[in-house]
Amino acid sequence: MNEVELLKIKENALKNHIPIIMDDTLEVISEILKKKKPKKILEIGAAVGYSAMCFSEYLEEGGKIDTIEREEERIAEAKENFVKVGVQDKIHLYEGDAVEILPILDDKYDVVFIDAAKGKYPFFLEQALRMLNDKGVIIADNVLYKGYVMSDYNKHKQRTAVRNLREYIARVNEDANLKTEILEVGDGLAVSYKL
Numbered sequence: 016m017n018e019v020e021l022l023k024i025k026e027n028a029l030k031n032h033i034p035i036i037m038d039d040t041l042e043v044i045s046e047i048l049k050k051k052k053p054k055k056i057l058e059i060g061a062a063v064g065y066s067a068m069c070f071s072e073y074l075e076e077g078g079k080i081d082t083i084e085r086e087e088e089r090i091a092e093a094k095e096n097f098v099k100v101g102v103q104d105k106i107h108l109y110e111g112d113a114v115e116i117l118p119i120l121d122d123k124y125d126v127v128f129i130d131a132a133k134g135k136y137p138f139f140l141e142q143a144l145r146m147l148n149d150k151g152v153i154i155a156d157n158v159l160y161k162g163y164v165m166s167d168y169n170k171h172k173q174r175t176a177v178r179n180l181r182e183y184i185a186r187v188n189e190d191a192n193l194k195t196e197i198l199e200v201g202d203g204l205a206v207s208y209k210l
């Protein structure tokens with residue numbers, strides 16, 4: 016993996032306000048992946064591919080990442096980035112809306128990383144659970160959404176996102192097959208281990 020290119024891609028993304036994973040969140044996920052050594056990871060929300068490229072370092076030998084992105088410009092950039100960093104053989108990018116793509120996937124994954132439209136988290140969870148291997152992990156970023164999720168925040172634009180993030184947290188907590196931790200890193204990270 017070309018670390019210099021990866022750093023350039025990160026800096027460029029930050030400069031252009033592309034929402035990539037925060038450093039402290041990446042650190043926590045990297046620790047989980049180091050222990051788990053996943054063979055297959057599913058990511059929902061690739062943006063320009065930064066997190067997927069970082070995660071690819073922790074795959075088991077021969078492992079693969081599938082990631083999904085719907086914005087054309089980001090798709091083109093992610094594909095270029097995978098080649099620049101030299102990870103194009105490890106990452107497959109599904110192009111389009113995850114709401115349409117997920118139901119037609121039928122693979123099994125050791126880790127699912129949810130990092131896309133907040134209003135769709137309960138749907139993403141259903142799909143992740145359907146494809147998760149035993150002892151697998153579902154990691155969802157931004158679940159505390161600037162603190163709105165745990166406050167009595169109930170305003171206009173973000174209302175649907177907040178309601179759906181609350182539903183996501185309730186579902187992972189109530190699911191007897193999952194053990195969930197909500198971590199206050201970045202914008203809030205839910206880590207759910209399948210028992």
Ligand code: SAM
Pocket residue numbers: 034035036037059060061062063064065066067083084085086089111112113114130131132135
């Ligand atoms: N995981 C990336 C990283 O850390 O480098 C950042 C992902 S960014 C926070 C979220 C991305 O998800 C955006 O690029 C957005 O276009 C994409 N997205 C949001 N909803 C989506 C959907 N329903 N289907 C596919 N992509 C989606």
